[in-house]
Amino acid sequence: MESLQKLFACCFLLINIYVLVGAQDGVHYAWQTRLLDDLLSNYHKGVPPSANGPPGPGMTVDLQFSLVNFDFIDEDNEVASVHGWLFQTWNDPRLKWEPAAYNGTESLKMAANDVWLPDIEMFNTGTVVENVEADVMVDSTGKVLRVPSVQITFICKMDLKFFPYDNQVCQLKFGSWHYHAGVVNLTQSNDNIDLSYHGQSRDFELTNTSAKRNAVKYECCPEKYVDITYTLHLKRVSSAYSVKLVLPAALTGFLILATFLLPPASYEKITLCGLIFIALLLQLIYLHDIVPASGDTILGDYFAFALFIDFFATIIAVVSYHVHVRSSPKMQQHSSIMMKEMEGDDGDLRMKMPQDRKREFLRYVDFVSFVIFGIAFVVGLAIILGHRG
Structure with missing residues (x-):
């Protein structure tokens, strides 16, 4: 019986608290409504607050x-x-x-x-x-x-x-x-x-x-x-661009110089120069896709300069190979005649054939080209960076 009375007492207390809180919320809402009505009764929202004030800072x-x-x-x-x-x-x-x-x-x-x-x-x-x-x-x-x-x-x-x-x-x-x-x-x-x-x-x-x-x-x-x-x-x-664009561009540029380290008058040099040219073009197209056409970049100038260098490297490789191929039959004929004249001579006698001299000349051309193009590569990049900076 006592527990039932305590239960009724708790329920009655909760009901009173709820009613009191609700009444207070209602009173607060009523006061806010009255406040809004009083504030906006003569309020014109199109007029700034300083319009009726004294002249001076707004x-x-x-x-x-x-x-x-x-x-x-x-x-x-x-x-x-x-x-x-x-x-x-x-x-x-x-x-x-x-x-x-x-x-x-x-x-x-x-x-x-x-x-x-x-x-x-x-x-x-x-x-x-x-x-x-x-x-x-x-x-x-x-x-x-x-x-x-x-x-x-x-x-x-x-x-x-x-x-x-x-x-x-x-x-x-x-x-x-x-x-x-x-x-x-x-x-x-x-x-x-x-x-x-x-x-x-x-x-x-x-x-x-x-x-x-x-x-x-x-x-x-x-x-x-x-x-x-x-x-x-x-x-x-720029970390992603360094791996996808800048590093391949630098390595491809150095490959141009590496073509002069191949044996003189070898057709592989022409093939490598052609592949490098295609690689530079593909990288230039990729750069054009991610940079607006109006964007003038140092990297774009670098690709144009590298293409220019690779073009002349290809010309030198083609000319060297052409000279080597045209001179080979005559060299072989001249070499066979000299070998016949040397029959019976001492086997330790060694002579420098015209073909060997031609190869040395082509090696010299490759070395000079390597030096000239290396200097041009460094100076060209310095000019581009200096001009852009």
């Missing part, structure tokens, strides 16, 4: 960009895309209230469509797409906070000179599209991009960031317009 909008992810860089069209959060903080005196008058309510969430919002836009030919329609948080002092999650696509000029060891600099320029500094004065609480939630990209490594406030006076208007420019310094992740 209302301050603090802007902070938090980078979440660097999505991609389209090198063909010179377009980049990032995902992040755009923190916007400002003070709207029309949204102030006394917490004691509204049951101690200190903050309030309001729909973004109900209040004035700063018209922050991208200046450098970009688009900002909000992934989620972000509401605003307002406290009793009139401070407004809005944090939309944004997908930003913008123009990023590419410098592919040192591809695949290139560094890129991209900028995101935000500002008020309609209001000058006397109405909306942009500021930044941090001289850098917030990277607290940033994850590294697969293709580019973020090496440095910066933020700068600019006040610019344009020809159209006497007032100054303020913008915040965020700069991203990116370094390409």
Whole structure:
């Protein structure tokens, strides 16, 4: 019997707690509804908070960009895309209230469509797409906070000179599209991009960031317009390209010099030069596929120079082989006559045949070509690198 009474007592206590909490929630909801009605009764969201204020600096909008992810860089069209959060903080005196008058309510969430919002836009030919329609948080002092999650696509000029060891600099320029500094004065609480939630990209490594406030006076208007420019310094992740492109290019170039180490006047030299030419062309096509046609790179100049060297190496090999083949029958005939004249002579007598002299001459040509082409190869690369640097 006593256990049954305790059970009823516990149930009664839980019911009272539930009713009390529900009543408090209902009261709190009623006070928030009343507060919203009072704040928005004479509120015009098309008018900025500083419109009725005294002349001078406009209302301050603090802007902070938090980078979440660097999505991609389209090198063909010179377009980049990032995902992040755009923190916007400002003070709207029309949204102030006394917490004691509204049951101690200190903050309030309001729909973004109900209040004035700063018209922050991208200046450098970009688009900002909000992934989620972000509401605003307002406290009793009139401070407004809005944090939309944004997908930003913008123009990023590419410098592919040192591809695949290139560094890129991209900028995101935000500002008020309609209001000058006397109405909306942009500021930044941090001289850098917030990277607290940033994850590294697969293709580019973020090496440095910066933020700068600019006040610019344009020809159209006497007032100054303020913008915040965020700069991203990116370094390409080049380990894959080193294995797939740079190393084969270097080894193929050195094979050109190796052709002069083969025996003189051998047709294998012609075959090797032809294979090297084809290999360089295939690598050049691969480079063209991954780099835009407008991208002028040191690696592309290297392939063009290597093709030029291989072409002349092939010409030298063909001429040497042609000279050797044409002179061989005459040499053989002359050699047989001399052998007949030497019949009966001492077997230790040794004479240098014309064919041997021809081979020595061709070896000399190969050696000189090796030296000249080696010097040309080194000097040419130095000129290319010096010109590009």
